[in-house]
Amino acid sequence: MIFLAPIYLIVAGAVAAGVVALHFLSTREPDTDLLPTVRFIPKVPVQATTITLRFSDPWLLVLRVLLILLLGAALARPLIHPLSAPVARIALVDVSRAVGDGHELADSAREYVEGAAAVVLFDREAREVGAGAMDSLEALAEGGDVRGAKGSLSSAMIAALRTASRLRDGADSLELVVISPFAREERDAATERIRALWPGRIEVVAVGGRGPVSDRSLDASATAAPDQAADAVIVEWADSTASEFWTERESPDTIAGVRANDAVMVYPFVRRWQPALTTPSALSTGDATARTATAGTRVYARWMDGEPAAFERATAAGCIRSVAIPLPTQGDAILRPAFQRFLAGLGDPCGEPGDPSPLSDAFLTAFAGDGPLAPASEIGRQVKRVTPAVPWILALALLVALAEHWARRRLAAGSGQDPARGRTARDRSGTLAGKRNRRVA
Amino acid sequence: MNAADGALLDAVRSLRWPARRKAPAGLAGDHRSWMRGISTEFEDYRAYRQGDEVSKIDWKLLARRDRAYIRLSTEQTVLPTMIVLDASASMAFPAATLEKWHFARHIAIGLAAAAHSGRDPVGIAVATPQPGGHFLPARTRRGIVHQILALLATVDPAGTPPLAPVFDTVARRSRRARIAIVSDFLGDADELLRLATQHSAAGREVHAIHTIHTTEVSPPTRPALVVDPEEAQLKRPLTDLSRVRYLENFGAWRERLARDWRMAGASYTEVVTGHGAAQAVSRIVRPPETASRA
Numbered sequence: 001m002i003f004l005a006p007i008y009l010i011v012a013g014a015v016a017a018g019v020v021a022l023h024f025l026s027t028r029e030p031d032t033d034l035l036p037t038v039r040f041i042p043k044v045p046v047q048a049t050t051i052t053l054r055f056s057d058p059w060l061l062v063l064r065v066l067l068i069l070l071l072g073a074a075l076a077r078p079l080i081h082p083l084s085a086p087v088a089r090i091a092l093v094d095v096s097r098a099v100g101d102g103h104e105l106a107d108s109a110r111e112y113v114e115g116a117a118a119v120v121l122f123d124r125e126a127r128e129v130g131a132g133a134m135d136s137l138e139a140l141a142e143g144g145d146v147r148g149a150k151g152s153l154s155s156a157m158i159a160a161l162r163t164a165s166r167l168r169d170g171a172d173s174l175e176l177v178v179i180s181p182f183a184r185e186e187r188d189a190a191t192e193r194i195r196a197l198w199p200g201r202i203e204v205v206a207v208g209g210r211g212p213v214s215d216r217s218l219d220a221s222a223t224a225a226p227d228q229a230a231d232a233v234i235v236e237w238a239d240s241t242a243s244e245f246w247t248e249r250e251s252p253d254t255i256a257g258v259r260a261n262d263a264v265m266v267y268p269f270v271r272r273w274q275p276a277l278t279t280p281s282a283l284s285t286g287d288a289t290a291r292t293a294t295a296g297t298r299v300y301a302r303w304m305d306g307e308p309a310a311f312e313r314a315t316a317a318g319c320i321r322s323v324a325i326p327l328p329t330q331g332d333a334i335l336r337p338a339f340q341r342f343l344a345g346l347g348d349p350c351g352e353p354g355d356p357s358p359l360s361d362a363f364l365t366a367f368a369g370d371g372p373l374a375p376a377s378e379i380g381r382q383v384k385r386v387t388p389a390v391p392w393i394l395a396l397a398l399l400v401a402l403a404e405h406w407a408r409r410r411l412a413a414g415s416g417q418d419p420a421r422g423r424t425a426r427d428r429s430g431t432l433a434g435k436r437n438r439r440v441a
Numbered sequence: 442m443n444a445a446d447g448a449l450l451d452a453v454r455s456l457r458w459p460a461r462r463k464a465p466a467g468l469a470g471d472h473r474s475w476m477r478g479i480s481t482e483f484e485d486y487r488a489y490r491q492g493d494e495v496s497k498i499d500w501k502l503l504a505r506r507d508r509a510y511i512r513l514s515t516e517q518t519v520l521p522t523m524i525v526l527d528a529s530a531s532m533a534f535p536a537a538t539l540e541k542w543h544f545a546r547h548i549a550i551g552l553a554a555a556a557h558s559g560r561d562p563v564g565i566a567v568a569t570p571q572p573g574g575h576f577l578p579a580r581t582r583r584g585i586v587h588q589i590l591a592l593l594a595t596v597d598p599a600g601t602p603p604l605a606p607v608f609d610t611v612a613r614r615s616r617r618a619r620i621a622i623v624s625d626f627l628g629d630a631d632e633l634l635r636l637a638t639q640h641s642a643a644g645r646e647v648h649a650i651h652t653i654h655t656t657e658v659s660p661p662t663r664p665a666l667v668v669d670p671e672e673a674q675l676k677r678p679l680t681d682l683s684r685v686r687y688l689e690n691f692g693a694w695r696e697r698l699a700r701d702w703r704m705a706g707a708s709y710t711e712v713v714t715g716h717g718a719a720q721a722v723s724r725i726v727r728p729p730e731t732a733s734r735a
Contacts (some may be wrong), residue, residue, distance in 0.1 A: 032676065035667035036531035036541075036627055037657045041677035042688040 002169065004077035004387065012072020016065045023061045057411060063404040070397035078389045079169060087373060088117040088171035090163050093133075094180030095140055096123035096151025098356050100208040102141030105179065108207050109137055112177045118163045118169075124149040126159030149298075150354045151186040153178075153367075157194040164198075164379045173373040177201045181209030182364060185354030195367055200374025204364050210356045232318035235346050238273040243322045245311045246273040258309045258325055260301035261353060263342040265325075267333050273324035275308050298352065301325065301342075312350065319350035442590050449554075450586070452719035454557040460520045460619065461708065462646050469666050486510040519577040520619055520646075522556035523611045524549045524565045525604065526593070527624030527652075530670040533598040534654055541600045541654040544714040544721075545623050548650055549593065551722030552621050554586050564615070565589050568607040570600035578617055590600040601671045605632035607673035612640050621725075626651055626698060627671075634701055641706035649702045650725060651711045657691070658713060660684060 003009055004247055091112045099105050114121050119133035120126050129136055133176065156178065164174050178200060195202075238246040249272055257266040301310035310323040323346070328334055359367075487511035489498060497511040513524040526549045534541045549565060556563040562579035563586070569575060575592055577585075604624055611620055620640070622633070626649075641647045660667075660679055669675040677683065695711065702709040708729070 032666045033661075033679075034534060034536055034670045035660065035679070036534050036625065036654075036670055037687075037691055038667050038669040038675050038677050039627075040694065041667065041679060041683050041687045042690075044678060044683065140658065237714045 001078050001080050001389075003073075004079055004381070006076055008075035009069075009072045012068050012075075013376055015072075016068045019064050019068060020061065023057065033393060035079065048150050056370070060404065060407050060411060063400055063407060067400045067404060070378055070393055070400060074390050074393040074397065077332075077387045078393070079215045080389050085171050085240070087173045088167045088176050088376075089177060090167070091116040091119045091133075092126070092156045092160055092176070092178045092180070093119065093121050093137065094123070094151050094156070094178075094186070094207075095121045095137075096149060096184055097352075097354075098151050098181045098183035098209050100181060100210050102137075105207050106134070106141045107354045108135040108180045108205055110134060112179060112203075112205065116177075116379045117167050120156065120159045120163060122156040122159060124155065125152075126155045128159065128163060138410050139282040150352050151180065151183065152188065153180070153182075153186045154190045154194050157182075157191070157198065161194075161197055161379070164374070164376075165381055168376040168379040171376050173375055174200065174379060175373050177205060178202055178367075179205040181207050181356075182359045182367075183209050183354070183356045184359055185356060187363070192366075195369075198369075198374055199378040201369040201371050203369060204368040206358070207362065209358055232315075233347060234315075234318070234320045236320060236322045238322065238324035239326060241321070241322075245276055246324050247276045248272060249274050250293065254307060255303050257304045258301055259304075260310060260325075260342050261345055262343060265338045265342060267305075267328060269326060271303070271324075272326065305373060306371060314350060321346060358423055442587065445453065445543075445547070449551055449718055453551045453554045453556070453722050456551075456723060456726055458522070458552065459556040459559070459728060460646060461729060462644065483514045484676070487513055489714075510583055519561050519581075520556075521562040521615055521617055522552070523563070523579055523615050523618045523620050524552055524563070524589075525608050525611055525620060525622045525624075526565060526567045527604055527622075527628070528567050528596050528598040529571045529601055529604075529628055530599050531625055531627045532652070533670065535656065536670070539598070540714050541625070541652060542601045544654075544712070545625075546593050546651045547718035548652065548712060548721055548725070549623050550586065550590060551718055552650075552725060553589050554624075555722060555726050557581070557586050562618075563589070564618075566607050566611045567590065567593070567596055568602040568604045569596060569598075570602050574602065574607055579615055585632065601628060603629045603632070605636055607630045608633055609636050612636070612645065619648065621648040621650060623650045623652060630698070634705060637702070637707050638705035641734055647705075647707035648725065649707050649709045651695070651698065651709065652722075653695075653711060653713045655713055655715045660687065 089112065091109065093105070093109045093113065095105075101153045113133050115131075118128055120128050121133075121136070160176055164176075167174065182204070236243055252270050252272045255269050255271055257264060258269060259265075296314040298312050299310070300312040301308070301323070303309045309325050310321060312319050312321045323341075327339065327343075333339060486502065487510060488509050493511050498509050499512045500511050526545065528542070530734065532542045532545055533539050553563045553565065560581060562581045564577045564579035565575075566577075567575040575596060577589060577592055580588075604622070608620065608622065611618070620637075622637070624633075626633070637647045637649070662681070662684065664678065664680045666676055667679050680685070681724065699709045708725075710721075710725050712724070
């Protein structure tokens with residue numbers, strides 16, 4: 001067991017030591033003796049604090065110390081993990097559109113996926129799959145739908161780091177394997193920097209890609225994948241053309257920016273349109289698992305909050321780009337480079353731009369790196385506010401608190417008995433009655 | 442009756458309790474009456490007045506003095522004695538031995554035995570929490586002392602029964618009796634003193650026997666928290682410093698109590714446990730010129 005915040009345990013130990021010390025102080029009234037002429041003794045406070053050589057109320061002390069230590073342990077966030085293995089493998093498998101043959105991908109990934117501590121499938125986004133990762137790969141290969149969105153090595157590496165922080169406590173070293181065609185379109189400006197965060201070598205397994213753009217054949221069916229080039233690009237604006245993609249908002253709002261491919265436009269846009277309810281939610285959320293239902297349509301641009309701002313739907317002749325971005329008509333914002341790139345990009349060929357040709361060997365060598373596997377100690381630990389053991393510890397602390405309360409009440413009830421209780425045969429109910437005129441010194 | 446009671450009765454067998462004042466006229470007894478009668482004990486001569494019995498004229502004196510005088514002699518009468526005994530919780534001290542209570546009980550029995558030895562009727566009234574308390578009217582029968590013994594054996598001191606009403610009841614029911622109060626006077630002492638002053642001024646003989654335990658006179662020196670047996674909320678720490686103040690306060694109170702009772706016309710005797718009940722009874726019944734404060 002390790003503690004994510006051991007300082008709380010140290011503080012709890014100090015507090016418990018203080019409680020132990022306090023139990024050596026006795027502030028209760030001492031045992032009483034009877035004396036009929038008490039009234040002649042001067043009136044002074046009857047309690048005194050003394051230091052005794054042995055602590056009072058041992059069971060109460062035990063319960064209190066236990067309660068404090070349990071609370072400290074809960075705040076310290078203990079982490080119980082199994083015995084660490086020497087090496088834990090993380091397999092990143094590329095399932096983006098850059099992959100040429102799904103069966104080849106599944107075959108190449110098999111030896112790495114089987115026995116891996118974690119398997120992450122990635123394209124534009126990365127997601128960890130649990131048991132049955134090979135089944136998922138083979139199903140994707142059989143369905144011919146391995147080629148989905150554009151892949152992103154940056155997303156894959158971030159997922160690898162996140163997974164590694166979860167696995168670090170159960171292994172001495174972490175092995176990272178990337179099975180991908182390593183297409184150029186999967187590299188972006190942040191890829192090298194994110195790669196630098198991984199503190200060890202990476203095993204690079206290159207599989208066949210789809211090849212350059214010129215090798216691709218055009219598919220003019222209505223359900224053609226949106227990445228196929230087409231001749232005619234039609235742009236329709238939501239403000240001026242009724243579109244199945246958009247419904248008017250009840251109350252327009254303002255948002256600071258929008259991104260379309262590599263154009264990021266920052267401007268106080270007033271959003272009047274929102275994706276229609278008929279728009280598949282997969283498009284709104286980018287969920288690739290529902291891709292089969294949305295073949296032919298992709299999100300072309302997104303607002304800063306992730307909501308789609310433009311859609312591109314493939315047609316027989318090309319594609320239609322439906323845009324709900326109200327470009328500024330006043331001022332010089334429209335002249336900014338980002339706005340100009342966006343406007344120029346509206347006429348680009350249909351489909352997500354990208355270069356499926358493989359990255360250079362130099363890049364792959366640098367990406368793989370050399371040296372040992374990544375030590376687990378150099379991977380940042382995942383921040384967990386509540387570890388699995390905390391609720392149990394708090395439940396136990398609650399039981400101990402109840403026991404302490406019961407013990408304390410029982411102790412107080414016991415110390416409040418009549419000091420002359422030994423004389424049980426006599427009437428103890430005497431109270432001042434009748435004519436009494438006590439003389440008090 | 443236990444061995445201690447038997448020893449006490451043996452020790453006080455020869456004691457008599459003479460009246461300290463002239464008793465009202467009544468049945469013939471050992472005490473001098475206010476009345477002057479025809480007993481053989483000569484007291485005085487008085488000049489003959491018209492109406493006196495001629496048979497009382499002392500002829501020899503007439504022959505010597507040429508004037509007629511009649512002979513007066515002292516009337517002897519009985520003096521009923523009632524003992525009022527305090528059975529409050531403060532008398533039950535210490536809790537383990539009840540030494541103070543047994544000592545007071547022996548004082549009462551000893552006084553009853555001394556009064557009974559002088560052929561005086563004797564009775565007892567015990568102030569207890571039970572309604573009506575315990576009451577035995579004054580009697581001269583042979584077994585009255587044993588009756589008192591048996592009665593006191595059934596009494597457990599407890600509670601805070603006021604003593605003044607018991608004294609008042611006894612005084613009203615026994616108009617001629619002398620009353621001996623055996624108590625520690627930690628209860629309704631002021632009201633009791635007021636009633637005693639009243640009755641003493643009316644000619645009744647009143648005795649106050651202040652019963653004290655040795656621990657009350659000299660408490661233990663170890664620090665302790667002491668509590669009043671009649672009022673559990675009254676707790677005071679007994680330390681070296683407070684012990685000194687306690688002795689001063691307690692002593693001053695005893696002196697004031699003795700002074701007040703004597704000024705009221707009553708006889709005040711302080712008896713402390715450990716000095717023997719028989720000796721204490723002997724001091725109480727002794728004539729005033731030989732009595733001394735404890």
